[in-house]
Amino acid sequence: MFHILVADDDKNIRLLLKKVLERENYLVSTAVNGEQALEILDREHIDLAVLDIMMPRMDGYEFTRLLRENRNDLPILMVSARQQPADKKQGFLAGTDDYMTKPIDPEELLLRVKALLRRAKIASERQIVIGEVTLDYDSFTVSRAGEVQELPQKEFLLLYKLLSYPGRIFTRIQLMDEIWGADSETGWETLTVHVGRLRKRFEGWEEFSIESVRGLGYKAVKKI
Numbered sequence: 001m002f003h004i005l006v007a008d009d010d011k012n013i014r015l016l017l018k019k020v021l022e023r024e025n026y027l028v029s030t031a032v033n034g035e036q037a038l039e040i041l042d043r044e045h046i047d048l049a050v051l052d053i054m055m056p057r058m059d060g061y062e063f064t065r066l067l068r069e070n071r072n073d074l075p076i077l078m079v080s081a082r083q084q085p086a087d088k089k090q091g092f093l094a095g096t097d098d099y100m101t102k103p104i105d106p107e108e109l110l111l112r113v114k115a116l117l118r119r120a121k122i123a124s125e126r127q128i129v130i131g132e133v134t135l136d137y138d139s140f141t142v143s144r145a146g147e148v149q150e151l152p153q154k155e156f157l158l159l160y161k162l163l164s165y166p167g168r169i170f171t172r173i174q175l176m177d178e179i180w181g182a183d184s185e186t187g188w189e190t191l192t193v194h195v196g197r198l199r200k201r202f203e204g205w206e207e208f209s210i211e212s213v214r215g216l217g218y219k220a221v222k223k224i
Contacts, residue, residue, distance in 0.1 A: 001025065003026070004027070005030075005040055005049040006030045006050045007031040007034060008030075009032050013102075017079075021050075024110055029046070033057045033059075038058070038066070044178075045170065048117060049076045050077045053080040053082055073120075075117065077099070078091045078100070079101075079102060080099070083101045140156040142202075159198055161178060162218060166221060166222040167219060169213050171216055195212075207224050
């Protein structure tokens with residue numbers, strides 16, 4: 001499940017973008033300015049940012065420049081009412097990957113988001129292939145050499161998230177928020193149980209493993 005950050009000081013725009021993106025099964029976090037967006041980046045794993053330019057405290061230009069100066073290559077789509085070529089040029093010079101103008105066309109927005117995810121090589125075909133193993137997001141299945149296992153939704157989403165970024169450590173809070181939702185009252189023991197089920201289910205598979213990182217969380221390791 002891809003996690004998208006929407007930053008815009010207009011509440012109606014935030015709600016519209018959230019609704020459009022969630023209909024396509026993206027996980028969406030929202031911020032009212034660049035400073036709040038940075039706080040979300042500090043505690044969440046984000047796959048792409050959609051942000052307005054004119055925001056209080058920290059605008060879209062400053063937010064983008066700050067990320068690029070710190071060698072953060074997060075895909076960024078600027079969405080702004082500013083339509084002059086000079087505005088777009090400033091956005092690209094700051095480091096944005098794409099730029100579209102308001103009013104927003106939902107279909108165009110989704111096409112641009114998918115294109116950016118594809119360019120960033122983030123499982124654009126909704127599949128992960130590791131040797132003979134294939135994880136198919138649309139069917140929640142894991143197949144290997146003719147064997148097909150259909151996983152419960154939470155187990156699949158957890159495995160898919162970890163294997164989308166092999167070697168990257170995800171904290172327990174990140175995984176709980178992204179798979180179960182930030183408002184869920186589910187405890188960490190549920191995550192532990194799901195990891196245990198995945199380990200048992202794929203015990204003996206040499207292509208990958210799920211490893212615990214003491215005091216932090218979990219990571220997936222590709223072994224081929």
